[in-house]
Amino acid sequence: xxxxxxxxxxxxxxxxxxxxxxxxxxxxxxxxxxxxxxxxxxxxxxxxxxxxxxxxxxxxxxxxxxxxxxxxxxxxxxxxxxxxxxxxxxxxxxxxxxxxxxxxxxxxxxxxxxxxxxxxxxxxxxxxxxxxxxxxxxxxxxxxxxxxxxxxxxxxxxxxxxxxxxxxxxxxxxxxxxxxxxxxxxxxxxxxxxxxxxxxxxxxxxxxxxxxxxxxxxxxxxxxxxxxxxxxxxxxxx
Amino acid sequence: xxxxxxxxxxxxxxxxxxxxxxxxxxxxxxxxxxxxxxxxxxxxxxxxxxxxxxxxxxxxxxxxxxxxxxxxxxxxxxxxxxxxxxxxxxxxxxxxxxxxxxxxxxxxxxxxxxxxxxxxxxxxxxxxxxxxxxxxxxxxxxxxxxxxxxxxxxxxxxxxxxxxxxxxxxxxxxxxxxxxxxxxxxxxxxxxxxxxxxxxxxxxxxxxxxxxxxxxxxxxxxxxxxxxxxxxxxxxxxxxxxxxxxxxxxxxxxxxxxxxxxx
Numbered sequence: 001x002x003x004x005x006x007x008x009x010x011x012x013x014x015x016x017x018x019x020x021x022x023x024x025x026x027x028x029x030x031x032x033x034x035x036x037x038x039x040x041x042x043x044x045x046x047x048x049x050x051x052x053x054x055x056x057x058x059x060x061x062x063x064x065x066x067x068x069x070x071x072x073x074x075x076x077x078x079x080x081x082x083x084x085x086x087x088x089x090x091x092x093x094x095x096x097x098x099x100x101x102x103x104x105x106x107x108x109x110x111x112x113x114x115x116x117x118x119x120x121x122x123x124x125x126x127x128x129x130x131x132x133x134x135x136x137x138x139x140x141x142x143x144x145x146x147x148x149x150x151x152x153x154x155x156x157x158x159x160x161x162x163x164x165x166x167x168x169x170x171x172x173x174x175x176x177x178x179x180x181x182x183x184x185x186x187x188x189x190x191x192x193x194x195x196x197x198x199x200x201x202x203x204x205x206x207x208x209x210x211x212x213x214x215x216x217x218x219x220x221x222x223x224x225x226x227x228x229x230x231x232x233x234x235x236x237x238x
Numbered sequence: 239x240x241x242x243x244x245x246x247x248x249x250x251x252x253x254x255x256x257x258x259x260x261x262x263x264x265x266x267x268x269x270x271x272x273x274x275x276x277x278x279x280x281x282x283x284x285x286x287x288x289x290x291x292x293x294x295x296x297x298x299x300x301x302x303x304x305x306x307x308x309x310x311x312x313x314x315x316x317x318x319x320x321x322x323x324x325x326x327x328x329x330x331x332x333x334x335x336x337x338x339x340x341x342x343x344x345x346x347x348x349x350x351x352x353x354x355x356x357x358x359x360x361x362x363x364x365x366x367x368x369x370x371x372x373x374x375x376x377x378x379x380x381x382x383x384x385x386x387x388x389x390x391x392x393x394x395x396x397x398x399x400x401x402x403x404x405x406x407x408x409x410x411x412x413x414x415x416x417x418x419x420x421x422x423x424x425x426x427x428x429x430x431x432x433x434x435x436x437x438x439x440x441x442x443x444x445x446x447x448x449x450x451x452x453x454x455x456x457x458x459x460x461x462x463x464x465x466x467x468x469x470x471x472x473x474x475x476x477x478x479x480x481x482x483x484x485x486x487x488x489x490x491x492x493x494x495x496x497x498x499x500x501x
Contacts, residue, residue, distance in 0.1 A: 102248030105241020
């Protein structure tokens with residue numbers, strides 16, 4: 001079964017092409033890293049996948065729902081962690097998650113149960129009543145990932161979620177998110193850091209609005225380290 | 239509870255919590271009209287003679303005259319404040335959280351609008367209470383009948399804020415709103431002086447005032463404070479509210495690509 005399917009997706013800012021005929025398909029329960037240098041089109045792709053932008057060209061299917069024809073069904077299956085922190089710093093972690101649950105129509109005992117389960121999954125339950133402002137960067141991120149999972153989405157998008165975090169927090173979050181595939185969640189993880197990609201991860205390299213490579217990280221990097229392969233690939237097309 | 243009501247309650251609660259967390263905003267919202275009422279009006283009352291015009295049935299003091307206009311001022315500033323917070327939300331990313339909810343976008347924006355209107359109306363009541371403490375009172379029934387008028391006017395000015403927020407790209411541009419929206423709307427209205435006074439000075443300014451939707455919002459409040467219904471002001475306010483809302487929804491349409499900055 002397909003978790004996420006993108007077909008012939010293009011997007012332009014005036015004369016500038018931000019995405020050019022991008023197509024890929026992610027199987028259910030798989031982790032896929034979307035690697036690209038800054039300005040490659042990753043954020044534009046995320047804005048289209050989350051329907052913050054709409055493109056007249058191409059098609060997006062989330063857990064089998066066409067985003068343009070059934071946006072509400074598609075968005076209900078989507079969990080999103082944005083690049084910027086979107087927690088309300090004056091509210092507690094639980095209040096932040098309750099607000100999000102309500103935006104998905106979940107309230108009362110059901111919301112409490114889901115919030116507890118989600119925070120527990122990310123090892124954040126004991127911090128539920130702390131104000132978001134008091135959390136460190138890594139914990140803020142984990143709270144946001146927990147929040148994105150409250151409604152049990154089939155697909156989880158993360159847009160450079162480790163930006164600004166130290167090495168230990170980055171490793172911990174990368175590991176937590178890989179573990180989420182165990183229950184069938186499809187993950188698309190945008191990054192420009194090659195050390196966040198594991199050898200057997202699916203890897204899509206996006207550069208200058210197009211897909212340069214698509215396969216497992218091991219196959220794409222070959223014998224060279226992924227970092228140098230990535231730099232070679234993106235430098236060759238500059 | 240239906241997903242619609244759940245989200246409505248959450249968005250309104252969040253607006254209220256945000257307001258409570260910004261106590262200085264509440265104080266500023268009250269001090270501003272009170273300065274007008276207790277200082278400006280005191281100095282100005284001798285300079286401005288008021289004739290008996292509807293809905294007043296007797297001579298009134300200048301302080302009494304400007305109370306509805308100052309209620310309007312609270313709604314106007316709050317509408318712009320909510321616009322500012324929407325632009326801030328967009329810059330901070332929390333707007334994305336709202337707009338990627340599976341509920342219809344018009345509903346989410348309506349909830350935001352209602353949340354800011356409720357806060358506006360509560361501030362207007364706080365102002366009326368303080369004015370009453372200074373012996374500037376309205377008929378008792380007026381405090382009840384003014385509620386729907388405050389809501390309608392609050393929604394209109396909140397919708398204007400929503401509209402502006404969909405077109406203002408950065409917080410830095412907000413100063414322009416002060417100069418080009420708040421001040422002209424307030425001074426070119428019947429908030430501080432009856433329109434016939436304006437007509438004596440300039441026919442052109444009078445015409446602008448008569449078309450200014452804020453004038454009609456103030457008149458709607460003025461009449462409602464005396465338990466009277468001003469039909470034309472109501473129709474004008476509702477019409478302009480619909481226009482602002484429709485334009486704001488268009489502004490927030492994802493196909494217009496103005497919601498999130500490119501990246």
